Amino acid sequence: MSLILFNKPFQVLCQFSREDERATLADYLDIPNIYPAGRLDADSEGLMLLTDDGRLQHQIAHPDHKEAKTYLxxxxxxxxxATLDRLQAPIDLGDFVTKPCRATLIAAPEWLWPRDPPIRVRQDKPTSWIAITLEEGKNRQVRRMTAAVGLPTLRLVRSSIGPFSLATHPLMPGEWMEVPAAAVGGKS
Structure with a gap:
């Protein structure tokens, strides 16, 4: 059984099959029979887990198992x-209401790689960084949450999933490493 940590670059699709000329996981991972355990949209970067074990994939990705995911x-x-309090409380996003989460103001992460291409910068608009930890993960949820409180997301980087973190497993965009599968929920 394989468990792969992968740092997904910006604008890479979370699939192995090609739809057009856009980059996919196949451009970075040449490992047979592995599949993503969860997804990140193309505009998001950061940590993904991939495995060749269907039960482990389900355990990691299924919301019932509540693997906490932290996003910078x-x-x-x-x-x-007040904004952090609103983000931590349930937010009605129209098609669903978010579960409570943790949101904290942080300094710009010094270890974070530059994005290519860089985010758009507007001289009249300051930016800030927060860390949000969710135990759910609906489509574009973090972006929708920050927009709902009036602060659009400029950059979104998933930094950790359960026990795995880019802080303790430093990988540059496009890099991957294999780790023991037993580290997920104490299972092997």
């Missing part, structure tokens, strides 16, 4: 205590 988010505008 660069916002257009400055988050204050």
């Amino acid at each position: 988010v660069q916002l257009e505008g400055v988050a204050d205590r």
Whole structure:
């Protein structure tokens, strides 16, 4: 059984099959029979887990198993205590209501690689960084949450999934490493 940590670059699709000329996981991973355990949209970067074990894939990706996922988010505008409180409380996004989460103001991560291409910078709009930890993960959820509180997401990097973190497993975009599968929920 394989468990792969992969740092997904910006604008890479979370699939192995080609739809057009866009980059996919196949451009970075030449390992037979592995599949993503969860997804990141093309505009997001950061940690993904891939495995060749269907049960492990289900365990990691299924919301019932509640593997916490932390995202580092660069916002257009400055988050204050009231904004963080609103993000942590359930937010009605129309098609679903988010579960409570953790949101904290952080300094710009020094270890974070530059994005290619860089985010758009507007001289009249300051930016700030927050860390959001969710135990769910709906499509574009973090981006929709920050927009709902009036601070659009400029950059979104998933930094950790359960026990795995880019802080303890430093990988540059496009890099991967194999880790023991037993580290997920104490299972092997």
